[in-house]
Amino acid sequence: MTYFAEVAGSRDLLINLTLRELRGKYKRSVLGWGWSLINPLATMAIFTVVFSVLLKSNPAAGDPSGLDVFALFLLCGLLPWNYLSNSMTGGMYSLVGNANLIKKVYFPREVLVAANVASWLFSFLIEMAVLWVALIAFGNMVIPWIPAVLVLMLIQTAFVLGIALMLSVLNVYFRDTQHLIGIVLQVWFYGTPIIYPLSLVQQHISGWLYTLYEANPMAQFAQAYRNLMYDLRWPTAGNITYVVLVSAATLVAGALVFRRFEGRLAEEL
Amino acid sequence: MDPRAPQADRTDSDGRPVIVVDGVTKRFRLYDERNQSLKAAVMRGRRARYEEFLALDDISLTVPQGATIGLIGENGSGKSTLLKCMARILRPDAGTISVDGKVSALLELGAGFHPELSGRENVYLNGAILGLSSKELDSRFDSIVEFAGLSRFIDSPVKNYSSGMYVRLGFSVAINVSPDILLVDEVLAVGDEQFQTKCAEKFADLREDGKTIVLVSHALGTVRTMCEQAVWLEHGKVRAIGTAGDVVDDYVSEMHQGRAEGESHGGRWGSGEAVIERVELIGKEGRPTGHIATGDDVTIRLHYRADEPIPRPVFGVGIHTMGGVHVTGPNTHEAKVPIEKIDGTGHVDLHVSRVLLLPGTYDISVALTDTEIVHTFDFRQRAMRFDVGPGTPHETFGGVTSLGGEWHWHPDRD
Numbered sequence: 104m105t106y107f108a109e110v111a112g113s114r115d116l117l118i119n120l121t122l123r124e125l126r127g128k129y130k131r132s133v134l135g136w137g138w139s140l141i142n143p144l145a146t147m148a149i150f151t152v153v154f155s156v157l158l159k160s161n162p163a164a165g166d167p168s169g170l171d172v173f174a175l176f177l178l179c180g181l182l183p184w185n186y187l188s189n190s191m192t193g194g195m196y197s198l199v200g201n202a203n204l205i206k207k208v209y210f211p212r213e214v215l216v217a218a219n220v221a222s223w224l225f226s227f228l229i230e231m232a233v234l235w236v237a238l239i240a241f242g243n244m245v246i247p248w249i250p251a252v253l254v255l256m257l258i259q260t261a262f263v264l265g266i267a268l269m270l271s272v273l274n275v276y277f278r279d280t281q282h283l284i285g286i287v288l289q290v291w292f293y294g295t296p297i298i299y300p301l302s303l304v305q306q307h308i309s310g311w312l313y314t315l316y317e318a319n320p321m322a323q324f325a326q327a328y329r330n331l332m333y334d335l336r337w338p339t340a341g342n343i344t345y346v347v348l349v350s351a352a353t354l355v356a357g358a359l360v361f362r363r364f365e366g367r368l369a370e371e372l
Numbered sequence: 373m374d375p376r377a378p379q380a381d382r383t384d385s386d387g388r389p390v391i392v393v394d395g396v397t398k399r400f401r402l403y404d405e406r407n408q409s410l411k412a413a414v415m416r417g418r419r420a421r422y423e424e425f426l427a428l429d430d431i432s433l434t435v436p437q438g439a440t441i442g443l444i445g446e447n448g449s450g451k452s453t454l455l456k457c458m459a460r461i462l463r464p465d466a467g468t469i470s471v472d473g474k475v476s477a478l479l480e481l482g483a484g485f486h487p488e489l490s491g492r493e494n495v496y497l498n499g500a501i502l503g504l505s506s507k508e509l510d511s512r513f514d515s516i517v518e519f520a521g522l523s524r525f526i527d528s529p530v531k532n533y534s535s536g537m538y539v540r541l542g543f544s545v546a547i548n549v550s551p552d553i554l555l556v557d558e559v560l561a562v563g564d565e566q567f568q569t570k571c572a573e574k575f576a577d578l579r580e581d582g583k584t585i586v587l588v589s590h591a592l593g594t595v596r597t598m599c600e601q602a603v604w605l606e607h608g609k610v611r612a613i614g615t616a617g618d619v620v621d622d623y624v625s626e627m628h629q630g631r632a633e634g635e636s637h638g639g640r641w642g643s644g645e646a647v648i649e650r651v652e653l654i655g656k657e658g659r660p661t662g663h664i665a666t667g668d669d670v671t672i673r674l675h676y677r678a679d680e681p682i683p684r685p686v687f688g689v690g691i692h693t694m695g696g697v698h699v700t701g702p703n704t705h706e707a708k709v710p711i712e713k714i715d716g717t718g719h720v721d722l723h724v725s726r727v728l729l730l731p732g733t734y735d736i737s738v739a740l741t742d743t744e745i746v747h748t749f750d751f752r753q754r755a756m757r758f759d760v761g762p763g764t765p766h767e768t769f770g771g772v773t774s775l776g777g778e779w780h781w782h783p784d785r786d
Contacts, residue, residue, distance in 0.1 A: 112503075119500035122493075123486050130488040207483035208501055209460040209475075366463040369456070370400060 113214050120218035124193075125225060139226045140233060143185060147174050150181075154298050162300035168335040170243045178234050179333045180297035180325040183256075186227040187263050187321060188288050193219045194267025195274045195281055202372040212365050213358075216271045220264050227256065238332060248331045255331065255346075259324055262350035265357030272364040275371050295321040296329075320349045389472075390553060390584050391435035391458060396467035398428040398453055398608075427453040429608040430467070438582040442595035442616055444623055445605035451588045452557055454605065455479070458586065459555050473552030473584070476502060482542030487531035491522060491541060494530050498545045512548050519570070520544035540567055547574055554578060557588045591695055592620050592732055596770035617768030624731040625761040642750035646678035646685065646714060648738050651756045662756075665763030666730055666774065672722040674738055681715040686745055689722055690737040691729075692754070699729065699772055705745060728774045729760045730767055 129135040154160040155173035164171035197219040198205065198212065205212060231252070238245045245252075274280040294316065296304065304316055316322060323346050327338040401422040428450045435441055443451040456462040457469055459477035484501050485494045495516055499509045517526050520540040522533075530538060547554075575598065579585065589595050595602055595616055602619035604612040612619050654671040655661035664670050674687055688703030702722065704711060711720070735754040741747060765774045 115505045116500040116503075118506075119497045123489065123497050126493065127486055127488055201484075203480075204484040204501065206461065207480040208477065210501055210503065369461045 113211050116210060117214050117218055117221065120214060121221040121225070124218055124222035128222070136229075139229065143178070143182060143230055146181060146185075147178055150177055150298055160299060163302065165243070165334040166336070168243050168333065170238075170241060170333060172241055175234075175238060175241060175243075176300075176329070176333055177298060178237075179329045180295070182227060182230050182234060183259060183324055183328050184292065184295065184297050184321065185230075186223055186259065187266075188292070189226070190220045190223045190263045190267050191270060191284060191288065193223060195270040195284060197267070198271045198275050198368065199278075199372065205372055206369050212368060213268065213361060216267050216361075217264060220260065220267050223263075224256070224260055231256070234332070243333070243335060245332055245335070248335060251337075252328070252331050255324070255327055258346055258350050261354040262320060262324075262346070265350070265353030265355070268357030268361040272361055272368070275368060276364065291319075291321065294319055296325050301326055320346060320353075323349075387436040389434045390437045391472075391586070392468075392470045393431055393433050393454070393458070394468050394470075396428055396431045396454070396457060396464045396469055397426070398450075398457060398462060398464050399424045400427050401425075426608050428457070428464070431605075431608070431610055432467075433603060433610060433613065435584060435586060437584055438579075439601060440579055440585040440587065440599045442599035442602040442620075443586065443588045443605060444590075444592065444595055444602055444620065445611070448607075449605040450608040451605045453608075455555050455557055455586065455588050471553060474503070474549070475553045475555060476546055476549040476551035477555040477557075478543070478546050479555070479557045480542075481539045481546065482530075485530050485538065485542065488529055490529055491517075491526040491533070495526075495541070495545055498542065499549070502546060502549045504549055516541075516544045516548045519548070519574075536567070543567075543571065547571075547578075551583065553584045553586070555586050558590065592624060593730075593770040593772065596620050596768060621731060621762045621768070624733075624759065639753045640751065640755075642740070642748040645680050645749055646676060646682045646740055647750040648674050648687075648740050648752055648755070649677050649717075650675040651736055651738055651752070653736070653756065653758050662758045663761060664727060664758060665761045666727060666766070667764040668727050669725050670727055671724070672736060674720045674722075674740075675717070676714060676719065676740060677717045678714040681713055682742075682749065683713045684743040685711055685714055685749065686739075686741045686743060687711070687720045688739040688741065688745075690739070692735045692737065693772055694733050694735070697772060699734065703739070703745070705743070726776065727760070728765075728776045730771055730774055731760050731762050732772070733757060733759050 129138055132138060134141065151174045154177075160173070162173070162176050165176075170176075194216050197215045201215050204215075235245050235249065270280060270284065301322070304313065308316065323342050327342055327346060330336055330338040330342075402425050403422045431450075431454060443454060445451045453462060455477070456479070457464050458471060459475060459479065460471075461477070461479075482494075482498070484498055486497065489497065492513075495513060496506065496509055499512075499516075500506070504512070517523050520537075520543070522537060522541055525533065525537065530541070533541070575585065585598075587595065587599060599616040601614065602616040603610060604619050604623050612622055652660040652673040652675070653662065653664065654673055655664050656668045656670065660673075672689055674689070676687075678685075686703055686705040688701065688705075690701040691699045693699060704720065734757070736756045736758070737751070737753045738755050739748065739752075740750045742749070765776065767774055
């Protein structure tokens, strides 16, 4: 009980630390916040040229929306992915990078990780808002689906936070986590239907391999985001159940791992 | 003194215990090899091998409300570890610490300041880290800035602050958290003199308001004057606990008794035509020593060697406290002691018939210069360290030196 009271009591701290992350991120850069939009746009442009123009990848049009724009198809999966990968990388450093603070002041340490995720959630929201405008401009009336997308973002946040909590303590005890994660993220990125549609995977692999592919929570998230924003239809019940369960389990696991190891943080850092 | 049941008795507080330390043990891991890699762990089948170091060994003590308690002891005795356990930064391996009230720990000022953010943003950030809500901060913001004396600079990034400004702002936020219990680790030794005075006043205010203060310090004078009680830790155990003056005296009389004498701690420079080869402190028994008492008759002896004739040289001695306070700096020139010429070896004595230094540890620096004190032949910074133990006059209220004065009582006759 005292634990929950403490976490609830640190709401102001969470807000302040998030603001610190956000303000610190683009200080002293001329474009400032512009960078948080330019980055995904650049990735989008590169992938569009490579995969759509050169490799002629042509995912089927949205059903029932009928939208057929590769860049938008890509962004529906890329933005949620960026949210995960940024939070994982940032979360990993959230304890190591604040070693001085942890050694000198007591406060619930989870807040550092949560503030990092919150700052990326904020960027994610802005990027999504821009994507919605673009979708509407191309005739996809996404507005009625936005509440559902927001709920999905919340579910993904639980997933992302759980992973970030685990990585943050892991990186304190094993510093090569940070090198390992670079590789993990690459494999995971290509193992998720972001630059290609899920149907392509269905054509080429089957059986237990496909089951393994589907077990990837990010594949399910990407599918759900794409259903809601690109196809304009509800994701399947199985899909939603899966992401909710996996996210809840990941968050609980993350919190437990964090609790287990946070006691000696000030010494190990 | 029973270290297991130490109750700081104080008449002017209600004595309700606010910090209860019960059988606290803390071990640190000293890794054989600091190899924090996954590969090393897999190869070994486990994480790096380590030895355990017992930083706190079954410590029990109680701090009553409103008390000011000093933790003293040598480096590595566990006093900072104990303080960090009280602050919940470290978690004890065994035993419990219960703390009743809002705690503010002044372990490092301005920890968590973001250099790119303005002073204003950092006040809110640091305040939140210390547990203040935004509303509380709104109402205290002006007094925080005013106390730090930074109204003009509050909107510039703190990376442009001088280290003094940085520390002042950090202290100001920490102190305005209005804690019930303040844990302080050596931070009083920062900032300029004016700011130190301000801090001392603030601490006095807090004490008067009945706040509890636990202070870790090497500045024994500070402990003597500020604290009623002191706890002497040695190798992670409570060695003594009691009235600050008594504990500090016991500590000083024992501290570093086995230390090598004449040991050099500081730098040395000079042209070297003549050098001070050795510095000795001759105690009242007439033998070199590193340990004297207030009131002793002592001689500081400077053994010199001149490789070529040096006409009219000047010998000087400087005495500093461990905290760097310059106590005195006599020399043969100002004392108008003519030294015609040195050539070969010899020694110069500074005889003090009654040392007025109060208990503590002091450093002697020595210098050998030309007549005008412009050219330095040899300068040995902190050439020797010595301890002063309690003697006569005996003053428990701290300070660096006694005045050696005499009291006289003259009642008016009606």
